[in-house]
Amino acid sequence: MLLQVRNLRCGYGSLEVVHGVSLHVAAGEIVGLLGANGAGKSSLLKAMVGLLPAWAGSICLEGRQTRGQPAWRCISNSLVLVPEGKMIFADMTVRENLLMGGYHNPDRNLQLELVLQRYPRLAERLHQLGGTLSGGEQQMLALARALMARPKILLLDEPSMGLAPRLVEEMFAEILKMKDLGVTVLLVEQNAMATLRIADRAYVMETGEITLEGQAADLLHNPEVKRAYLGAAGREGWEG
Amino acid sequence: MDPGNLALQYFLSGITKGSIYAVVAIGFNLIYSATGVLNFAQGEFVMLGGMVAVTLAQFVPLPVAVAGAILAVAVVGCLLELLFFRKLRHHSILHLIIITIGLSIVIQEAALHLWDEKVRSLPYFTGNEISSVRVFGAAISPQVLWVLGAVGVSVAGLHVFLRYTLKGRAMRACSSNPEAAMLAGINISNMRTLAFGLSAGLGALAGCVISPITMTHYEMGGGLAIKGFAAAILGGLGNPMAAVVGGLLVGVLEAASVRYLPAAYNDVSAFAMLLLVVFVRPHGLFGAPAGAQVREH
Numbered sequence: 001m002l003l004q005v006r007n008l009r010c011g012y013g014s015l016e017v018v019h020g021v022s023l024h025v026a027a028g029e030i031v032g033l034l035g036a037n038g039a040g041k042s043s044l045l046k047a048m049v050g051l052l053p054a055w056a057g058s059i060c061l062e063g064r065q066t067r068g069q070p071a072w073r074c075i076s077n078s079l080v081l082v083p084e085g086k087m088i089f090a091d092m093t094v095r096e097n098l099l100m101g102g103y104h105n106p107d108r109n110l111q112l113e114l115v116l117q118r119y120p121r122l123a124e125r126l127h128q129l130g131g132t133l134s135g136g137e138q139q140m141l142a143l144a145r146a147l148m149a150r151p152k153i154l155l156l157d158e159p160s161m162g163l164a165p166r167l168v169e170e171m172f173a174e175i176l177k178m179k180d181l182g183v184t185v186l187l188v189e190q191n192a193m194a195t196l197r198i199a200d201r202a203y204v205m206e207t208g209e210i211t212l213e214g215q216a217a218d219l220l221h222n223p224e225v226k227r228a229y230l231g232a233a234g235r236e237g238w239e240g
Numbered sequence: 241m242d243p244g245n246l247a248l249q250y251f252l253s254g255i256t257k258g259s260i261y262a263v264v265a266i267g268f269n270l271i272y273s274a275t276g277v278l279n280f281a282q283g284e285f286v287m288l289g290g291m292v293a294v295t296l297a298q299f300v301p302l303p304v305a306v307a308g309a310i311l312a313v314a315v316v317g318c319l320l321e322l323l324f325f326r327k328l329r330h331h332s333i334l335h336l337i338i339i340t341i342g343l344s345i346v347i348q349e350a351a352l353h354l355w356d357e358k359v360r361s362l363p364y365f366t367g368n369e370i371s372s373v374r375v376f377g378a379a380i381s382p383q384v385l386w387v388l389g390a391v392g393v394s395v396a397g398l399h400v401f402l403r404y405t406l407k408g409r410a411m412r413a414c415s416s417n418p419e420a421a422m423l424a425g426i427n428i429s430n431m432r433t434l435a436f437g438l439s440a441g442l443g444a445l446a447g448c449v450i451s452p453i454t455m456t457h458y459e460m461g462g463g464l465a466i467k468g469f470a471a472a473i474l475g476g477l478g479n480p481m482a483a484v485v486g487g488l489l490v491g492v493l494e495a496a497s498v499r500y501l502p503a504a505y506n507d508v509s510a511f512a513m514l515l516l517v518v519f520v521r522p523h524g525l526f527g528a529p530a531g532a533q534v535r536e537h
Binding site: 072099 | 412413416417421422423
């Protein structure tokens with residue numbers, strides 16, 4: 001198993017927001033992690049990379065325990081988180097942003113060529129400052145930057161958030177293409193329909209717990225998933 | 241001497257002192273960018289640089305003494321970060337800033353005990369106190385050229401480091417977005433230590449080259465920190481190269497005030513300018529307005 005999380009608990013201050021979550025991701029899979037706003041998905045991801053201390057449980061990457069490692073170590077385990085909200089280096093050029101993504105990759109210049117072939121739009125804007133890109137381009141840059149580290153597994157946190165509908169489609173197509181690169185994906189999304197269409201398997205998270213899991217195709221027709229999405233934001237996610 | 245030459249003479253002396261303020265201001269910037277802290281112990285690095293070099297120069301040739309002083313003070317800078325700021329990271333920025341003021345007092349007192357209250361100085365790097373070179377009709381000490389040269393080269397070097405090397409870019413990445421930098425695999429704690437070491441080393445270099453002109457004294461750091469702070473604010477915090485312009489401006493302004501106003505107004509002019517900037521353009525001459533760079537720390 002590429003990534004195995006068992007009984008993970010984490011939170012902020014004295015407030016626990018993830019109550020013992022277990023999940024696994026096999027090499028080559030795209031796994032969705034669905035749930036409404038506030039279900040604890042982002043906190044779970046942060047705990048997995050060490051941005052948030054895990055209170056209990058275990059995180060194993062290819063059988064090695066990574067819990068308790070500082071966040072900057074994660075990348076050398078070839079696990080890369082693309083955080084929510086286009087966290088790029090706004091006052092650095094696109095090229096510099098990408099090179100930072102390959103900070104631990106000795107072949108970063110070679111990797112830069114490959115990544116730019118994949119994202120020609122970024123190649124056109126190579127010397128522009130990251131902050132001057134459009135929202136969609138910034139999200140693309142965040143994804144491309146993550147690829148610079150040649151990750152085995154990508155954790156994507158709401159990559160479609162704030163994008164125009166046409167760009168959302170493009171983003172999901174892009175994520176599906178990660179399979180050709182041999183990159184495994186754990187995709188956290190509120191956009192349940194789109195996620196289930198490209199994912200192999202999925203988990204549904206509600207108030208800090210996994211309440212459902214299964215093959216994406218089955219979950220697509222499961223009324224329980226719909227129920228987990230009740231509420232204004234949820235319905236949008238379902239119908240989007 | 242005709243008035244034009246005299247003005248030039250004052251201008252050059254302003255540039256000389258200003259370049260030292262510039263180095264202190266760069267130090268402020270480097271540490272501020274990496275940690276969000278304004279390090280008011282910045283002037284002490286300049287003092288320590290001069291003091292250590294003066295002591296070493298009794299045993300080894302001058303260039304070795306200067307290099308040794310830069311290295312030793314850089315190590316002191318790294319240690320300060322490791323011993324204080326790394327441990328106290330979770331305190332508020334304001335607490336940390338007050339700690340830097342405390343540290344500057346501690347370093348001063350330590351210097352008073354290690355050395356004494358005597359004014360010292362390094363020998364002139366070339367020539368002596370009466371030798372001079374003529375620049376556009378103004379007579380200046382060759383040491384001034386040493387100061388301008390050393391500061392120029394180190395500023396250029398820092399620029400190249402921050403723009404074109406992996407480590408330098410990583411340092412900028414840390415100040416641009418610490419969380420994203422961490423996720424890219426950059427050990428931001430070590431980058432902070434590096435920022436302290438660099439600031440301290442640069443300060444020590446300035447302390448060495450200026451020592452023959454302004455002398456080295458255990459109390460000199462406080463004043464330098466304030467002037468350097470004024471220069472950093474004037475240029476706009478967060479941009480080391482703007483700090484250079486800020487430093488030179490403060491230096492020239494000071495020299496102009498010495499030329500045209502009673503000597504007592506010397507410090508007043510720099511601070512009047514600082515206040516003016518804070519009121520009229522709080523983000524400095526080149527900085528981005530606040531709000532464009534809300535920081536999380």
